[in-house]
Structure formats: C-alpha cells, structure tokens
Amino acid sequence: MLKLGFIGAGTIGSALALKLSQRGYPVVAASSRHHTSAKKLAQAVGGCSAVTSNQEVAGAAELIFITTPDDAIAPVAAQVKWREGQMVVHCSGADSTDILEPARKAGACVGVFHPLQTFADSEQAVANLPGSTFTLEAEAPLLGVLQEMAHALGGRWIKIAAGDRAVYHAAAVIACNYLITLVKMATDLWQSFGVSQKEATEALLPLIRGTVRNLEAVGLPQCLTGPIARGDSGTIKKHLAALERVSPDTLSSYRELGLKTIPIALAKGKINESQAKELEAALKQ
Numbered sequence: 001m002l003k004l005g006f007i008g009a010g011t012i013g014s015a016l017a018l019k020l021s022q023r024g025y026p027v028v029a030a031s032s033r034h035h036t037s038a039k040k041l042a043q044a045v046g047g048c049s050a051v052t053s054n055q056e057v058a059g060a061a062e063l064i065f066i067t068t069p070d071d072a073i074a075p076v077a078a079q080v081k082w083r084e085g086q087m088v089v090h091c092s093g094a095d096s097t098d099i100l101e102p103a104r105k106a107g108a109c110v111g112v113f114h115p116l117q118t119f120a121d122s123e124q125a126v127a128n129l130p131g132s133t134f135t136l137e138a139e140a141p142l143l144g145v146l147q148e149m150a151h152a153l154g155g156r157w158i159k160i161a162a163g164d165r166a167v168y169h170a171a172a173v174i175a176c177n178y179l180i181t182l183v184k185m186a187t188d189l190w191q192s193f194g195v196s197q198k199e200a201t202e203a204l205l206p207l208i209r210g211t212v213r214n215l216e217a218v219g220l221p222q223c224l225t226g227p228i229a230r231g232d233s234g235t236i237k238k239h240l241a242a243l244e245r246v247s248p249d250t251l252s253s254y255r256e257l258g259l260k261t262i263p264i265a266l267a268k269g270k271i272n273e274s275q276a277k278e279l280e281a282a283l284k285q
Contacts, residue, residue, distance in 0.1 A: 002087070002145065005061025006030040007054045007076055009037040012091055012115070013067030014044070015125035021045045023152040029060040033068070054080050063087040063145065065113070066100075074099040082106040087142050089113050094169035096162035097137055111138030112165070113146050115155075118176050130154040137162060183208070185250055192246040221267040228261045229268060231275035233282045240282070258283045 004025050006013045009032035018041075021027045027048045032038040038050035051057060058064055058080045066073050070092045077100045082088060084107030088100055093114045100110035117132040119125035134150040134157045136143060143159070150157035160168050183204065190200035214223040227235040236258065243251050262279050265271045271279075 001025055002062045003028045003060065005057035005064045006041065006067055007057050007064060007080075008032060008067035008069075008072075009034075009041040010067065010069075011119045011122050011125045013065060014041045014122055015119065015129050016065060016067065016091070016115075017041055017045050017048070018126055019129050019153055020149065021048070025149070025152070029057045031057045033072075058082060058086070063089065066090045070095060078102045082108045084108070087111070087145065089138070089142070089146070091115065093135070093172060094166050096165050098162065109138070109142040111142045111146055112136060112160075113149065116172060133158060135160045135165075135168060137165070185253065189243075189247055189250065221264045224261070224264050224268055228258060228279055229265045229270055231265070231271035231279065233275070233278045236279060236282045240285070255283045 001024060004017070004020060004027045006017050006027065006029075009017075009030050013030070013032075014037070017027045017030065027045045029049050029051050030038045030041045030045075031051050031054050032041075035050065035052060042048040042050040049060070051060070054076055064086065066076050066088065067090070068076055073090045073092060073095065077088065077090075080103075082103045086103070086106075086108040087110075088103040088108045089111045090097075090100060091114055092099075092112065093116075095112070097104070097110045097112055100108075104110045112135070114135045115129060115132045116135060117125075117128050119128060130153055132153070132155045134146070134153070134155050136146045136150070136157050136159050138146055147157050183201065186204060187197045187200035190203075191197060195203075211223070214225070217223070227233075227239075239254065240251065243254055259280065262276050262283075265279075266273070266276055
C-alpha cells in the first residue's frame with residue numbers, strides 16, 4: 001500500500017492521517033508549521049515520524065497530502081522538490097488542482113480530496129469523517145487511489161470538475177456555515193423575550209434535528225413545513241409586524257428567505273398559485 005505523508009497537522013490533516021492509518025494505510029511522516037502539532041499526530045499514528053521540513057515528508061512518502069490552510073497550499077507546492085510519479089493531493093474545497101501546478105510540472109500526479117464535512121475541533125473531525133462524501137478531482141491512476149480511500153473511510157465520492165469547485169464550495173457554506181448564522185438569528189430573537197442564547201439553543205436543537213431527519217426521510221420538497229408550506233399568509237404578516245417591532249435588522253433576511261421558500265411550497269403541492277401570490281405580496285410589503 002502507498003506510503004502516506006502529511007504536510008500540515010491541523011484538524012483535517014490529523015483526522016485523515018489517523019483514520020486512514022486505522023484502515024491500513026501506512027502514514028510515515030508529518031510536518032507542520034508548529035512542530036508540536038506534527039509530534040502530536042505522530043504519537044497518535046503508529047509508524048509516523050514528526051519531521052521538521054516539508055521536503056522530508058516528500059522524501060519519505062509516495063502520496064503526500066497538503067493539509068495546510070488554503071492560502072498556504074500553493075506556496076508549499078512551489079517550495080517542495082517533487083519527484084516524477086509521486087502523488088500530491090490537497091484538501092481544499094474551493095481550489096482546484098491548478099494550485100498544485102509546480103508538482104504537476106515536476107512529473108507528479110496531482111489531485112483534490114475534499115471531505116464534505118464540518119470540523120469544529122480535532123475530536124469532532126475524527127468522529128465526523130467516516131461516512132462523509134469526498135469530492136475528488138484527479139486523473140488515473142490517482143483517481144482510483146482516492147476513490148478507494150473514500151470507500152475505506154466508509155464514505156462515498158463525487159468527481160467535481162475544476163471549474164465547478166467554487167460553486168460547489170459556496171453550496172457547502174450555505175448548507176453548513178449559514179445554518180449557524182440562521183440559528184444565531186433565531187436565538188437572538190429569543191433574547192428579546194428574556195431567554196438566554198444557551199437556553200434558546202437547547203430549545204431549538206430538537207427542532208433542528210427533526211428538520212434534518214425529515215430532510216433525510218422524505219427529501220425535498222416534501223420535508224418543508226410551516227406557514228409558507230401551508231399558505232398561511234396571516235401568520236407571515238404577524239411575523240413581519242413582530243420583527244419590525246423587536247428586530248428590524250432581521251426583516252430583510254426573513255423576507256428574502258420567505259420568498260425563496262414559496263417555490264418549494266409550490267413544488268410540494270400543498271399550496272396553489274393564488275396562495276403563492278398572496279404570500280409573495282405579504283413578504284414584499
């Protein structure tokens with residue numbers, strides 16, 4: 001099996017190294033901007049050496065993951081002397097293999113292996129990684145290697161073209177990061193009637209989990225519930241009046257999200273065109 005090396009021993013790099021090692025992939029070397037991080041990774045992964053230079057990782061491994069912050073990937077790729085036939089992969093969601101051009105010019109096979117997952121800390125990264133979808137960009141034979149890795153991690157894979165990666169990553173940000181923004185907006189509203197953010201979050205989490213379960217069980221658009229799904233323009237007007245009173249800054253977001261929800265309600269088939277127009281008129285007032 002290919003010897004793996006990791007340049008970057010942060011959250012994603014450490015989680016990948018640990019889980020791939022547990023699946024039988026030999027991780028032989030790791031480097032990091034902070035050497036203590038590389039040493040911590042090496043202690044967790046049997047047979048891995050914490051080295052002090054990125055070049056040492058490239059010298060020891062056949063497939064090298066560059067798991068640095070995104071803005072450091074291109075400088076690392078340009079700084080290391082790669083050898084022909086080596087495999088060099090980064091894990092950025094928004095960037096294509098173009099930033100690995102120095103490695104490609106040196107004769108290495110280059111690719112992208114992006115876990116479509118959220119990693120708040122190292123412990124969560126290790127727990128969340130198995131079962132994730134991995135988006136790949138590579139040519140054979142590296143593509144086959146990355147597909148096997150995705151399966152070894154209990155996940156599935158999707159091939160994404162270079163020109164689609166920014167849109168793909170924007171979609172991930174909307175689904176993941178902006179969900180947090182929406183929850184923050186909701187908990188802020190609860191504070192207007194005297195409930196703390198912590199209490200509000202605890203109260204809303206079962207609702208959020210139920211929504212995700214519905215999405216998984218019945219999919220879009222059938223999982224949509226609430227006043228727009230019912231064509232209840234009266235409730236929407238009450239919401240708008242209340243928000244104007246207690247949180248005017250939230251009004252524009254509520255209106256925009258509501259307008260984007262109407263087509264989903266129509267697709268679900270529980271409202272008709274007349275109800276949709278009534279909802280649209282209420283939200284645009």
